[in-house]
Amino acid sequence: MIRTHATPHTPANEVDHPSSPVAVFGPDKPLALDCGVSLSPFQIAYQTYGTLNAAKSNAVLVCHALTGDQHVANVHPVTGKNGWWETMIGPGRPIDTERFFVICSNVIGACMGTTGPASLDPATGEPYAIRFPVVTIRDMVRAQAMLVEHLGIDTLFCVAGGSMGGMQVLQWAASYPDKVFSALPIATAAKHSAQNIAFHEVGRQAVMADPEWKAGSYLANGSRPEKGLAVARMAAHITYLSEPALHRKFGRKLQDRDAPTFSFDADFEIESYLRYQGRSFVERFDANSYLYLTRAMDYFDLAADYGGVLARAFKGTRTRFCGVSFTSDWLFTTAEMRAVVHALNAAGALVSFVEIETDKGHDAFLLDVPELIDTTRGFIDAAARARGLAAPPAE
C-alpha cells in the first residue's frame, strides 16, 4: 500500500484527484452536517496499511491532527517526506501493520482529497471556497463512520489520534460506543480552551488579512494567500513547542552570521526556522481549509452535547481507554486530559492514563518518545489479547 511518486503532486491536483484511494458518496448518501447542511456528493481520500482479517476484527482507525492528512505511514505525495506517525505505525511498531489493518482518512474540510473548501462545487464548477459549510469534529467522525461502513467493517479494534485527532477519538467513543473496542486519545481535550481559540483566531486573521485571500475566492482568481497562511503557521508552530525545547534547540543562536545585522532579516535561528515552517506549510495546505479546520476545533465541546456533563458522553461505555498527556504541553494540558479521565471514571469506564515527562511540548505525540511508544504498545497488546487477536509475530 505504500506509494511513492517520482514527481511531487501539488496540493491543487491532490484536492480533487488525490493519489490515495477515494470513497465517493453520491446523492443517495449525503453527509448530514451539524450546521444543518446536507453535503452531497462528497468524497473521502484514505490510506490503508496491513490486511483486514477474516473476522474483520483488527481494524485500527487513525485520526489526523489539524495539519495532518491520510499519509500516516507512507511517503507524502507532495512533500516527499515520511508518514507523519511512522514512530507509532508500521511493521513492529505499537500499531503493528503486520497485525492490524490500519485506516487513515483525510478529514472532511481538509485539502488532500477529501471534500473541502478547495474542492470543486458541482453546482458552480468552481471551488467551494468559503461557501463550503462549516464543519465540526462530529461531522468529521460521521464521515469516517461512513467510510468504515463502506469498507465493510462493523467494529474498530482501536481508534487512535493526537490533538485534533484525539478530539475525533473522544467523539468516536461518544457517538459510536459499540463500534470502538479501544480508544487512544493523546495530547487532547474534550473542549477547545479559550487560549487555543485565541491562537486560532490570530491564525485566521493572518490568512484573511492577506490581500491574496480575496474574500476566500483566491483559487478562482488564480492566487493564494501564502504570506497570511505562513504567518498563521508560524504562530501556531510556537504553540506546538515548549520554552525549554526552544531554548535547547535554538537559544539565541544566530543564523549563518557572527553578529546581528541591524535589520529585520532573520538574524536568529528561531526566526529562520519559523519562516521555513511557514514556507513549507503553504506548499501543501489550502488556506481556506486551515480556516475551516481550526474552526472545527474551536467549536469542539463534547460535554455541551450532553447537558454540560462530560461523563454522560461516555455513559455505559464498554470501550477500553488509554489517555496520554505530556508535562510540557501547554496547548492541551494534563489538566484537560485529567478532566476526560475524571469523566470516564465517573462513567465507570475502563480507563488508564499516563502523563509523560518530556520538554518537547505538544509535538511530543508525533515524536519518538520512548515512554509514549512503551505505553501505547502495552495498551494495544493488552487490548488485542482481550479482543482475542493473535499475538504479534515472533521476532
Place this chain on the structure above:
Amino acid sequence: MADVQFPTGAAATRIDLVLVAGMVEPGSRVLDVGCGDGTLLRMLQEGRNVDARGIELSQEGVNACVARGLSVIQGDADTDLVDYPDASFDYVILSQTLQATRRPKVVLDHMLRIGRKAIVSFPNFGHWRIRATLSFGGRMPVTENLPVSWHETPNIHFCTIRDFLDLVDEIGARIDKGVALNAGGGQMRLTLPWWVWNLFGEQAVFVLSKR
C-alpha cells in the same frame, strides 16, 4: 508506589498482598490506591474475578499495569481521589501507602466515600524493635522493612496500630476486620489484646466501613 515506599522482603510482601486479596469478595469492584506494578490487581482480577482499577504515582508502575491490561491512572492519593464519584467501588485498598500520604485522614475519608469498604495495610511503628531502636539507640529506626533514613524516606506519617485505631474512631469508621502480622509474616491470634498487637505486630491490615 507501595513497593517503593515500603520495601518489604518478597515473601512478606506476598503474604501482605495475599492477606488483602483474601479480604475482597469475589466479583466486586476494587480500586487499589498506589497499586505499584499491579501485582495485587492482577491477583484480584485473575483469582477473584474482580473488576480491578488502580491509581499509581510512578510512570514505570503505570506502564507495567497498562501492559498487563489493567486500567490504571497515573495520579496521587492526596490530590486525585477527590475526582472519584461517591460509592463507585466495593473496596478501596491502600496497601503500605498510608504513611506516605500528606493527609492520611483526608485520604481515609475519601476511601470510605468512594468505596463501600476500605482496606488499609501499614507498617506498625509501635513494633518492639522500632521502639527499642528509638529508646536505646536514640535514633530513628532503619530496619529491614524500613530501610530508608529519616531524611530520605517518603514515609512522613508513621503511626502505630493504636494511633490508627484512634484515627478510625475520629473519622467515625467501623472496623469490620483487623489482622496483625508478626515479623515472620504469620497472623497473630485475634484473641490477643491490642497492646500485644501493637508491640509484636510488624504490619497491620484493617477492613473499615462507614459506621
